[in-house]
Amino acid sequence: MKKLALATVVAALLSSATSFAAPETYNIDSTHSMPRFEYSHFGYSTQLSRFDKATGKITIDRAAKTGSVDVVIDATTVDSGFPLFNTHLQDEDFFNTAKYPTITFKSTSVKFDGDKVASVDGDLTVKGVTKPVTLTLQSFFCMPHPMLKKDACGATATTKIKRTDFNMGKYVPYVSDEVTLTIPVEAVKE
Template sequence: MNRLATLASILSAGFVLSAQAAPVTYVIDNSHTYPHFTYNHLGFSNQTHKFDKTSGKIVIDRAAKTGSADVTIEATSVNTGYALFNEHIQGADYFDTAKYPTIRFKADAMQFKGDVPASLSGALTIKGVTKPVSLTITHFKCQPHPMLKVDACGANATTQVKRSEFNMGKNAPYVSDEVTLNLAIEAVKEHAPAAE
C-alpha cells in the first residue's frame, strides 16, 4: 500500500508540474498597445510616430522559459499627427500600403534572463520584405488585471532596423536610414472555447 501511495503521489506531482508548465496564450489588447518608430529628420530633431491598430497573440511558458509571438500592425493606421504626412508615408516610396497594408512580426524564440523574458527573436516583414530581428525586452510584468479580472501581461520591447533594407530608403541619409522601433504592449489571457 505504501508503494502504491508513493507512486500515486509521484504521478500526482508530475501532473501538477506539467499543468504548471503549460504554455499560456495572451491576446493583444489594441487599446493599450502602442507600436511606434523614431528617426532623425534632417538633423533637426528625432521624430516619433505611431500605429493605431495592432492585433495578435503572445504565447508564454514561464516554467519552461519559452515563448513566441505573432503580431500584426496595420500600416494603414500610421499616425504622425498630420493627415497629409500620413498619406505621404503610405505612398510607394515608403510603406506602400496599397500593396502592403500590414506589418508583421513573427517570433519563435523567447530568451529569458532568470525568470523574466529578456528578448524575442524572429522575422519582421515590412513592405513584402522579411528580415531577422531581435527585440530587447526592457520591461515585463504578468499579473491579474485589476479591472478585467483575468490574467494579463505587459511589456516594452525595442529594436533598430535600416529602412533601406525594406525598400523604404528614400531621402537617406538626410532622413536617417536607422529607425528605432518600440513596442509597448498589453495582452490578456485567451479564454478557452466553450464546450459544445
C-alpha cells in the first residue's frame, strides 16, 4: 500500500512538473525588426525614420508570467529616406554615432495581461544617457513559423520619449521634443 501511495505521489509530481512551462528564449530577426521614430516637423507634418538593424534576445516564461527583453539598435543604420539627412542625424547634434553607435533597451520587468505580454519596463540608453521607459505592446503573437519550422513570436511596442532627455534637443521646439519610438519585433526560438 505504501509503495502504491509513493508511486501515486511521484506520478502526480511528474505530471504537474511537465505542466509548468520553462522559459523560452527567442533571437530577434533583424530582417523583420526595424525600430522607427516619429516627430513633428515645425507642426507641418509628422516625419518618420527607422533603423535598419536591431538584434537581441527575448525570454518568456508564460507559466511564471515573467520574461526579459534585450534589444540593441544599430544607430549607424538610421534611415530617413535621404542619405544627406541620414548623415546629419548621425552627427553630434543628434545620435553622434561616431561615439555612440548603438541604442539599447534592457528590460527590468515584463507585465502580462492573461497569457500575453502587455508592457515591458526597462532602461533605454541613447547617446550614453539611460532613462526608464515603458514599452506598451500594441500586439503580441506567437506561433510556429510556417517557413522556418520553429516557434516564433512577434510584437509591436511603443513609447514616447523627449529628445532633450537624451542630449538631442537641437531645433526644439520647432522640431518636436516628443518622439514616438515604435519597435516592431519578430523573434525566432533558439
